[in-house]
Amino acid sequence: MAAPPSAYKDRQFLAVIGDEDSVTGLLLAGVGHVTDPPDSQRNFLVVDQKTENSTIEAAFDRFTQERKDIAIVLINQHIADKIRHRVDTYTAAFPALLEIPSKDHPYDPEKDSVLKRVRRLFGE
Amino acid sequence: MSGAGAREAVFPTRQVLGQMKSKLKGAQTGHDLLKRKSEALTKRFREITRRIDEAKRKMGRVMQIAAFSLAEVTYAVGGGNILYQIQESAKQARFRVRTKQENVSGVFLPAFESFTTEGNNDFGLTGLGKGGQQVQRCRETYARAVETLVELASLQTAFVILDEVIKVVNRRVNAIEHVIIPKTENTIKYINSELDELDREEFYRLKKVSNKKERDAAAADVEREAQKKKDDSSDEDNVDEEGRMQTKDLLGDQDNEDVIF
Numbered sequence: 001m002a003a004p005p006s007a008y009k010d011r012q013f014l015a016v017i018g019d020e021d022s023v024t025g026l027l028l029a030g031v032g033h034v035t036d037p038p039d040s041q042r043n044f045l046v047v048d049q050k051t052e053n054s055t056i057e058a059a060f061d062r063f064t065q066e067r068k069d070i071a072i073v074l075i076n077q078h079i080a081d082k083i084r085h086r087v088d089t090y091t092a093a094f095p096a097l098l099e100i101p102s103k104d105h106p107y108d109p110e111k112d113s114v115l116k117r118v119r120r121l122f123g124e
Numbered sequence: 125m126s127g128a129g130a131r132e133a134v135f136p137t138r139q140v141l142g143q144m145k146s147k148l149k150g151a152q153t154g155h156d157l158l159k160r161k162s163e164a165l166t167k168r169f170r171e172i173t174r175r176i177d178e179a180k181r182k183m184g185r186v187m188q189i190a191a192f193s194l195a196e197v198t199y200a201v202g203g204g205n206i207l208y209q210i211q212e213s214a215k216q217a218r219f220r221v222r223t224k225q226e227n228v229s230g231v232f233l234p235a236f237e238s239f240t241t242e243g244n245n246d247f248g249l250t251g252l253g254k255g256g257q258q259v260q261r262c263r264e265t266y267a268r269a270v271e272t273l274v275e276l277a278s279l280q281t282a283f284v285i286l287d288e289v290i291k292v293v294n295r296r297v298n299a300i301e302h303v304i305i306p307k308t309e310n311t312i313k314y315i316n317s318e319l320d321e322l323d324r325e326e327f328y329r330l331k332k333v334s335n336k337k338e339r340d341a342a343a344a345d346v347e348r349e350a351q352k353k354k355d356d357s358s359d360e361d362n363v364d365e366e367g368r369m370q371t372k373d374l375l376g377d378q379d380n381e382d383v384i385f
Contacts, residue, residue, distance in 0.1 A: 072221065106184070
């Protein structure tokens, strides 16, 4: 049934996986957070041409499973495409996974995992 | 009969019949209530999906505007250095979310609410040399964009949770409708038939017993009659020499010996 309040009470940050521009913009809005040393972790990952898919997956897992203080994970849609199978199989309510458009890749509602589910539910 | 369909393993007694009847009633009430709950949730669900659709489109526009304002920043500052500088100077989240709950027919839907903590500003010196105005404007644009994203995220979370809850509720409704109610009805039918059977058996037995009793009584009558006749005929012999008739023991306990304490 519905998640107990303990599952989301402490979640207060947003995490970002995106290209440089998207991450920078969101950081300017003030979402960036680095946890206290010694194990300082950033809640954002900049992906460029050279970034391996395994790195993206590791960050995705860290944001969605390990860290309990993240409420929303934002991911650029073209990066979500790289790990599409992981994104599509992710169904948990917390943290919420949100695909966002990037500067170079306009938003395509057809690919969005949530909108796909919406359409499937209504049999379109 | 009792063989048709699944039924519960119970003894067919009147007490169990009463229990089953109240269970059936409870199941029907529960079914009605759950059905109504499911309908209410589905209504909410459809509303949310519609809003998600709208919000996703709005997000596309907002993010485009925000990306444009960031391009302005890089242009004004001149050089890609600013992006790296911003990434490195992010330390404490100024923009955070908190969750609050909303109750939709017994289901708690969490909703995110964004708030900005005052005081810490990681980007105080960003764009100090040039482009400070653009940086400021870009921050505001992105803050608005992130608010839209947070709104969308709470809709999406509500969507995911509602989806799950509706599935569970529908499963329950179907289970009650197609399993529990027929099963209970079958059990009631079985108990009724079984009780009827017992009634018939009992009636037949009573009839048998009364028949037997009648027959025994008739036989006893005949015997008594014969005895009487025999007694009458032997009465003459019972007159003793003094001419007295030997009296018959009226209590009929001539076989019993007298008990002497």
